[in-house]
Amino acid sequence: SSSEELMSTSKIMQACDRPVNGVMIHFTTGSRQKKRRPPAAGFSAPTPIQAQSWPIAMQGRDIVAIAKTGSGKTLGYLIPAFMHLQRIRNDSRMGPTILVLSPTRELATQIQDEAVKFGRSSRISCTCLYGGAPKGPQLRDLERGADIVVATPGRLNDILEMRRISLRQVSYLVLDEADRMLDMGFEPQIRKIVKEIPTKRQTLMYTATWPKGVRKIAADLLVNPAQVNIGNVD
Ligand code: ADP
Ligand code: MG
Numbered sequence: 001s002s003s004e005e006l007m008s009t010s011k012i013m014q015a016c017d018r019p020v021n022g023v024m025i026h027f028t029t030g031s032r033q034k035k036r037r038p039p040a041a042g043f044s045a046p047t048p049i050q051a052q053s054w055p056i057a058m059q060g061r062d063i064v065a066i067a068k069t070g071s072g073k074t075l076g077y078l079i080p081a082f083m084h085l086q087r088i089r090n091d092s093r094m095g096p097t098i099l100v101l102s103p104t105r106e107l108a109t110q111i112q113d114e115a116v117k118f119g120r121s122s123r124i125s126c127t128c129l130y131g132g133a134p135k136g137p138q139l140r141d142l143e144r145g146a147d148i149v150v151a152t153p154g155r156l157n158d159i160l161e162m163r164r165i166s167l168r169q170v171s172y173l174v175l176d177e178a179d180r181m182l183d184m185g186f187e188p189q190i191r192k193i194v195k196e197i198p199t200k201r202q203t204l205m206y207t208a209t210w211p212k213g214v215r216k217i218a219a220d221l222l223v224n225p226a227q228v229n230i231g232n233v234d
Helices: 011-016 031-036 047-058 073-087 107-123 135-146 152-159 178-183 187-195 212-221
Strands: 064-066 099-101 126-129 148-151 172-175 202-207 226-229
Touching: 031 172, 047 064, 047 073, 047 226, 064 172, 073 107, 073 172, 073 202, 107 126, 107 187, 126 135, 126 152, 126 226, 135 152, 135 226, 148 152, 148 187, 152 187, 178 187, 178 202, 178 212
Parallel strands: 064 202, 064 226, 099 148, 099 172, 126 148, 172 202
Antiparallel strands: none
């Protein structure tokens, strides 16, 4: 039943505190555990966006989350992504299973850093594609294979057009800072990229604001999303 499937936040935290499903994030709830083993992340509890995103994302549902910068969105979608990878582990050399779209190089590399830090113990590989840097090294990283690709829409679209990446294995798509990507004029690239991804997928969209353009792209790309609001909505 769906209530059995729905994992409570505390269960996820417990799962994250031990290498359950191969995923190891040390969120520590009890002081006893804290003494025995300091939490690797140094976090004592999930942030509100994480507490709300995790159970919904783990059900396989689409999510549109409206939350400000600094609310902990990255682990909000990365931890369910890691768990998704435990269920669906494709040959990463054939293309990523998880795709995260991000507006800028800086944000994309921050997301990659977090994916590498928390995914290392589960041998999850992650690579980053962004403009303003030579394509060669990025293409070589891709050839080695990555479970997770974090990319800016412009560079990913270039690499798609070169046919140097396949998105046919992607089954978990994240649009991070969607409003900013639209402000930067990335909508055509985002739509081209999503056309390459099978429709049988889970899509998570994170945005700080909720204007008409973001609503439209959410309506087009997400299926019956659960809406999560943290703080004030513009
Ligand atoms: P956002 O993407 O919403 O701007 P980030 O995911 O970049 O936020 O997280 C902001 C900061 O909060 C980062 O330094 C991150 O390491 C930290 N952080 C993430 N989750 C937690 C948590 N559960 N408790 C405390 N700090 C956290
Ligand atoms: Mg972020």
